[in-house]
Amino acid sequence: MKPARESWTTKLAFILAAAGSAVGLGNIWRFPYVVGENGGAAFVVVFLVIVALIGLPLMVTEITLGRETKKNPIGAFKALAPNTPWWLVGAIGVLAGFVILSFYSVVAGWGISYFFQTVTGSLTEGTDFEAAFFDHVRQGFAPVAWHALFMALTGLIIGLGIVKGIGRAVRYLMPVLFILIIMLVIRGVTLEGASEGLQYYLQPDFTSITWQTWLDAAGQAFFTLSLGMGAIITYGSYLKKDDDVPGSASWIVGLDLLIALLAGLAIFPAVFALGFSEADGPGLAFITLPAVFAQMPFGMFFGAIFFLFFSVAALTSALSLLEVVVAWLVDEKEMSRPKASALVSFGIFLLGIPASLSMGAVDIQVMGMPFFDFLDYLQETFLLPIGGLLTLVFAGYVFTASKTRESANENSTSFKLGVWFEWLIKYITPAAVVIILLAGLFL
Numbered sequence: 320m321k322p323a324r325e326s327w328t329t330k331l332a333f334i335l336a337a338a339g340s341a342v343g344l345g346n347i348w349r350f351p352y353v354v355g356e357n358g359g360a361a362f363v364v365v366f367l368v369i370v371a372l373i374g375l376p377l378m379v380t381e382i383t384l385g386r387e388t389k390k391n392p393i394g395a396f397k398a399l400a401p402n403t404p405w406w407l408v409g410a411i412g413v414l415a416g417f418v419i420l421s422f423y424s425v426v427a428g429w430g431i432s433y434f435f436q437t438v439t440g441s442l443t444e445g446t447d448f449e450a451a452f453f454d455h456v457r458q459g460f461a462p463v464a465w466h467a468l469f470m471a472l473t474g475l476i477i478g479l480g481i482v483k484g485i486g487r488a489v490r491y492l493m494p495v496l497f498i499l500i501i502m503l504v505i506r507g508v509t510l511e512g513a514s515e516g517l518q519y520y521l522q523p524d525f526t527s528i529t530w531q532t533w534l535d536a537a538g539q540a541f542f543t544l545s546l547g548m549g550a551i552i553t554y555g556s557y558l559k560k561d562d563d564v565p566g567s568a569s570w571i572v573g574l575d576l577l578i579a580l581l582a583g584l585a586i587f588p589a590v591f592a593l594g595f596s597e598a599d600g601p602g603l604a605f606i607t608l609p610a611v612f613a614q615m616p617f618g619m620f621f622g623a624i625f626f627l628f629f630s631v632a633a634l635t636s637a638l639s640l641l642e643v644v645v646a647w648l649v650d651e652k653e654m655s656r657p658k659a660s661a662l663v664s665f666g667i668f669l670l671g672i673p674a675s676l677s678m679g680a681v682d683i684q685v686m687g688m689p690f691f692d693f694l695d696y697l698q699e700t701f702l703l704p705i706g707g708l709l710t711l712v713f714a715g716y717v718f719t720a721s722k723t724r725e726s727a728n729e730n731s732t733s734f735k736l737g738v739w740f741e742w743l744i745k746y747i748t749p750a751a752v753v754i755i756l757l758a759g760l761f762l
């Protein structure tokens with residue numbers, strides 16, 4: 320007999336785990352650089368609109384589908400629509416988990432490496448932080464080794480299971496991360512010359528918005544909220560029936576937004592005050608923040624703590640990515656959890672190697688971009704938006720919008736979703752995704 324399926328020990332455990340999944344490199348690393356590539360404050364506004372219009376409704380929907388079925392994404396679609404091809408939506412999710420984690424782990428590895436570089440004092444005042452970053456990722460061996468270490472850790476925790484692994488890890492880590500970001504914001508906005516950065520980040524110039532802005536904002540919203548691939552379906556599947564879905568969803572989205580906005584507030588004043596380029600792409604956080612630390616009293620100390628927590632925030636997100644693939648193997652293929660975790664972690668490690676090398680060590684291109692960028696492009700433009708769209712269509716028309724709303728409202732202690740929610744998931748949210756995808760790709 321299979322052991323009973325685990326569930327979260329408390330209501331808070333679910334919110335923390337799901338927020339732990341959402342809050343990660345997407346907030347601290349990706350959000351600021353995507354803002355920087357899209358012209359600043361106007362992008363932030365577009366992003367907020369997308370989170371309200373697409374992010375929140377999909378968050379509620381995914382949690383509901385998980386709690387309703389108590390299954391991994393593939394199993395969830397199979398349970399609600401047996402003998403139909405809808406399980407393929409879950410399969411896109413499993414594939415997306417694999418793809419995302421392979422480059423995510425590489426970036427997390429940079430974070431671990433920066434932790435050690437800060438501790439050993441090799442990133443102090445006077446360093447050319449831009450050159451230091453590009454030199455670091457261009458090395459062949461070291462980044463791959465850090466990536467291996469990160470995947471091994473992720474695999475180990477997932478091998479241990481939901482309560483002992485994920486539940487315990489996030490309870491302590493989330494609060495500390497929050498305090499550290501606040502400290503960085505205070506240092507950033509008090510730097511001399513910070514106002515130009517604040518203006519860039521907070522004063523929107525709406526003439527700069529194009530369809531591409533909307534597409535990038537949608538991609539960022541799916542990514543940062545962990546939506547569109549069933550990670551939240553999977554976490555929702557470990558909920559007990561008496562948990563509050565609309566309330567939890569609001570908390571998770573709110574916490575995630577807060578951390579992303581604060582990360583931008585920590586980074587942009589420093590970008591301008593210290594003379595970096597806001598279009599430094601994936602290196603932005605790694606270039607700007609060490610420079611800020613170098614200018615703080617006890618900077619080395621705070622820098623070390625920050626990169627430690629950067630890595631930890633990455634870890635709590637990585638857990639949810641790996642969990643989707645592992646839950647599928649455990650639930651559907653009857654594989655043992657430790658074995659599934661080891662196997663999948665190793666596969667993701669392998670896919671991450673060319674991603675890491677393509678940052679400059681070896682010329683590996685797909686469709687005219689480095690393999691690393693290609694994987695990111697694949698998830699942000701196709702896997703997550705299409706996965707999310709099909710999930711909404713499924714909830715709205717196959718499971719039906721009224722049942723989704725009813726199921727989400729069941730045992731809710733905070734607030735109940737009105738009929739407007741059915742309108743949203745049937746018409747408005749899917750239409751928004753379709754328009755943005757088509758216009759972003761073809762206009």
Ligand code: TRP
Nearest residue numbers: 341343344345542543545550636
């Ligand atoms: N949301 C996480 C972050 O911002 C990354 C992540 C975890 C994710 N699980 C996911 C992204 C599922 C997409 C889908 O860092």
